[in-house]
Amino acid sequence: xxxxxxxxxxxxxxxxxxxxxxxxxxxxxxxxxxxxxxxxxxxxxxxxxxxxxxxxxxxxxxxxxxxxxxxxxxxxxxxxxxxxxxxxxxxxxxxxxxxxxxxxxxxxxxxxxxxxxxxxxxxxxxxxxxxxxxxxxxxxxxxxxxxxxxxxxxxxxxxxxxxxxxxxxxxxxxxxxxxxxxxxxxxxxxxxxxxxxxxxxxxxxxxxxxxxxxxxxxxxxxxxxxxxxxxxxxxxxxxxxxxxxxxxxxxxxxxxxxxxxxxxx
Amino acid sequence: xxxxxxxxxxxxxxxxxxxxxxxxxxxxxxxxxxxxxxxxxxxxxxxxxxxxxxxxxxxxxxxxxxxxxxxxxxxxxxxxxxxxxxxxxxxxxxxxxxxxxxxxxxxxxxxxxxxxxxxxxxxxxxxxxxxxxxxxxxxxxxxxxxxxxxxxxxxxxxxxxxxxxxxxxxxxxxxxxxxxxxxxxxxxxxxxxxxxxxxxxxxxxxxxxxxxxxxxxxxxxxxxxxxxxxxxxxxxxxxxxxxxxxxxxxxxxxxxxxxxxxxxxxxxxxxxxxxxxxxxxxxxxxxxxxxxxxxxxxxxxxxxxxxxxxxxxxxxxxxxxxxxxxxxxxxxxxxxxxxxxxxxxxxxxxxxxxxxxxxxxxxxxxxxxxxxxxxxxxxxxxxxxxxxxxxxxxxxxxxxxxxxxxxxxxxxxxxxxxxxx
Ligand SMILES: Nc1ncnc2c1ncn2[C@@H]1O[C@H](COP(=O)(O)OP(=O)(O)OP(=O)(O)O)[C@@H](O)[C@H]1O
Ligand SMILES: [Mg+2]
Numbered sequence: 001x002x003x004x005x006x007x008x009x010x011x012x013x014x015x016x017x018x019x020x021x022x023x024x025x026x027x028x029x030x031x032x033x034x035x036x037x038x039x040x041x042x043x044x045x046x047x048x049x050x051x052x053x054x055x056x057x058x059x060x061x062x063x064x065x066x067x068x069x070x071x072x073x074x075x076x077x078x079x080x081x082x083x084x085x086x087x088x089x090x091x092x093x094x095x096x097x098x099x100x101x102x103x104x105x106x107x108x109x110x111x112x113x114x115x116x117x118x119x120x121x122x123x124x125x126x127x128x129x130x131x132x133x134x135x136x137x138x139x140x141x142x143x144x145x146x147x148x149x150x151x152x153x154x155x156x157x158x159x160x161x162x163x164x165x166x167x168x169x170x171x172x173x174x175x176x177x178x179x180x181x182x183x184x185x186x187x188x189x190x191x192x193x194x195x196x197x198x199x200x201x202x203x204x205x206x207x208x209x210x211x212x213x214x215x216x217x218x219x220x221x222x223x224x225x226x227x228x229x230x231x232x233x234x235x236x237x238x239x240x241x242x243x244x245x246x247x248x249x250x251x252x253x254x255x256x257x258x259x260x261x262x263x264x265x
Numbered sequence: 266x267x268x269x270x271x272x273x274x275x276x277x278x279x280x281x282x283x284x285x286x287x288x289x290x291x292x293x294x295x296x297x298x299x300x301x302x303x304x305x306x307x308x309x310x311x312x313x314x315x316x317x318x319x320x321x322x323x324x325x326x327x328x329x330x331x332x333x334x335x336x337x338x339x340x341x342x343x344x345x346x347x348x349x350x351x352x353x354x355x356x357x358x359x360x361x362x363x364x365x366x367x368x369x370x371x372x373x374x375x376x377x378x379x380x381x382x383x384x385x386x387x388x389x390x391x392x393x394x395x396x397x398x399x400x401x402x403x404x405x406x407x408x409x410x411x412x413x414x415x416x417x418x419x420x421x422x423x424x425x426x427x428x429x430x431x432x433x434x435x436x437x438x439x440x441x442x443x444x445x446x447x448x449x450x451x452x453x454x455x456x457x458x459x460x461x462x463x464x465x466x467x468x469x470x471x472x473x474x475x476x477x478x479x480x481x482x483x484x485x486x487x488x489x490x491x492x493x494x495x496x497x498x499x500x501x502x503x504x505x506x507x508x509x510x511x512x513x514x515x516x517x518x519x520x521x522x523x524x525x526x527x528x529x530x531x532x533x534x535x536x537x538x539x540x541x542x543x544x545x546x547x548x549x550x551x552x553x554x555x556x557x558x559x560x561x562x563x564x565x566x567x568x569x570x571x572x573x574x575x576x577x578x579x580x581x582x583x584x585x586x587x588x589x590x591x592x593x594x595x596x597x598x599x600x601x602x603x604x605x606x607x608x609x610x611x612x613x614x615x616x617x618x619x620x621x622x623x624x625x626x627x628x629x630x631x632x633x634x635x636x637x638x639x640x641x642x643x644x645x646x647x648x649x650x651x652x653x654x655x656x657x658x659x660x661x662x663x664x665x666x667x668x669x670x671x672x673x674x675x676x677x678x679x680x681x682x683x684x685x686x
Contacts, residue, residue: 064566085568100566104559104627105552113556114567122547126483 339642356626395587
């Protein structure tokens with residue numbers, strides 16, 4: 001297996017680096033011997049067909065489904081992430097594919113869920129509301145009527161925005177977005193892609209999962225292609241073209257890139 | 266609960282965006298139309314029932330003596346329902362809460378009568394019994410993943426057996442401790458009743474006023490002063506009228522015994538209402554309960570200890586059931602194997618649902634238990650004045666519960682359609 005590390009600009013230590021990661025659910029091997037490097041200041045696109053294991057990989061990083069075996073290093077230090085609190089403490093924030101919002105709670109409550117600000121024993125609602133508003137305004141989201149609306153009353157795109165706002169609310173170092181543009185219209189997709197770029201330009205590491213090749217080519221610095229739970233290749237965007245990425249996704253190889261033998265299923 | 270917040274706040278005009286009375290009313294109207302009915306059906310039901318029973322049997326029903334009775338009769342169901350709100354919020358159920366109350370009451374009675382322990386030790390023992398039962402249920406549900414319906418159905422039987430064993434062969438244990446008996450049977454002095462009135466009104470005015478000022482100082486929109494003032498006045502008038510009525514002589518035979526003053530049970534329920542409402546709506550723990558009830562997986566991913574929350578809610582439910590058990594012992598002067606049995610649990614679940622707590626989880630308040638418990642209590646108090654047939658009473662209460670559950674299901678559908686929770 002060849003996991004081509006990026007070009008010369010990536011000689012610095014990656015912020016997050018996975019080596020030989022495995023994950024199985026019962027008898028199903030979902031991730032096999034996966035390597036991945038994510039650098040600060042770069043957008044790493046994670047691509048792969050449906051069921052390739054992308055969501056499982058990022059849930060492992062987030063501590064939702066901890067990896068079975070394999071090494072994880074954050075900031076060069078080996079870490080063991082066994083729960084969401086730990087990944088949050090490292091500065092990892094995730095926007096999940098299903099958004100993971102509580103419909104019965106309002107926008108502010110969702111953004112601070114599990115990490116509520118307190119004054120004494122009671123919640124500090126005013127500060128939470130203010131900061132939530134500032135963050136949403138920072139994302140130039142003008143479509144939300146009120147941050148005290150319950151999330152159930154929001155449109156798909158608005159919900160997605162809330163999930164993204166929750167991820168950038170904290171002093172995060174790595175933001176992971178699992179198909180963040182899936183429910184969005186043209187203008188809002190553009191907004192989210194701009195945001196993704198801005199996050200990376202501000203020095204954060206970003207992992208972006210997307211099925212849209214145009215989005216990937218537009219915003220990524222680095223492309224990692226998963227094929228049936230194997231990391232087919234991780235390459236710098238400048239070294240590949242659209243066609244090669246599609247081949248990596250669909251067959252796991254493209255020329256001398258990717259998996260060299262047929263994958264044992 | 267939520268007020269609209271407009272996006273422009275730094276316009277420099279003080280209080281400009283604050284919610285006036287008419288805005289508050291129209292926001293409430295929107296909520297209702299959107300399917301968020303809250304306690305409105307229960308409140309309307311309460312008024313309709315008072316009018317019906319008042320018209321048919323006003324001479325007996327509309328007396329302070331009867332209302333005092335109604336309050337003490339409802340108190341057990343209200344306290345049980347308060348506990349059930351916590352498990353219903355998770356989308357779970359505790360069918361054993363009634364016999365949990367009975368078991369804790371049995372422990373109380375044995376501690377007082379057979380062991381001769383002081384009342385406070387007996388109360389602690391009863392509360393600890395509730396906590397243990399709740400912990401047992403919670404661990405089975407949260408850790409082993411057995412549906413709460415099954416676990417608590419088993420406990421429904423098991424606790425009946427445990428009660429029989431605790432009570433022993435005698436069948437009934439008399440409770441004679443004056444402090445325990447006072448809870449359901451005695452009243453505050455007139456002065457204390459008015460002190461309580463002052464605490465309620467000032468307490469509400471100060472806490473809500475403080476919050477309004479705080480939000481305003483941060484540039485967030487909130488209620489206008491006139492809206493706040495009208496709420497304070499409404500509470501002062503209503504609770505003042507209540508206190509005034511209960512400060513008058515209400516004994517049916519004043520020469521023999523004098524009965525006046527607000528029943529002890531009122532401050533007890535008010536304290537539970539305030540404390541539990543604070544826990545649910547103003548603490549992170551309470552917020553996490555709603556989150557687990559709304560989307561347990563999202564709560565887990567947010568780092569919330571979902572199992573811990575589940576266990577805690579079952580413990581809270583059974584501890585409140587133990588409080589209800591103490592009330593049973595106080596009202597009946599005794600504990601028997603049927604304490605907390607019969608329709609107790611069904612009425613308590615009914616009370617929570619009638620009050621507006623959803624059976625589907627994620628929506629409900631402690632207040633729902635109070636207003637729903639009063640509806641159930643009024644039916645139980647008023648119907649016997651009209652008909653002696655127990656059959657009719659069961660059928661009517663069953664129908665009211667069905668109506669409440671349909672309102673719950675319909676408002677859920679309606680809010681799904683209008684996109685509210
Ligand atoms: N909790 C689970 N239990 C069992 N199998 C699972 C679980 N989660 C994921 N899988 C399996 O793991 C495989 C990869 O799933 P995953 O969600 O990671 O794919 P994905 O790459 O994110 O796909 P998509 O593009 O459709 O989102 C699938 O075959 C799926 O059935
Ligand atoms: Mg996925």
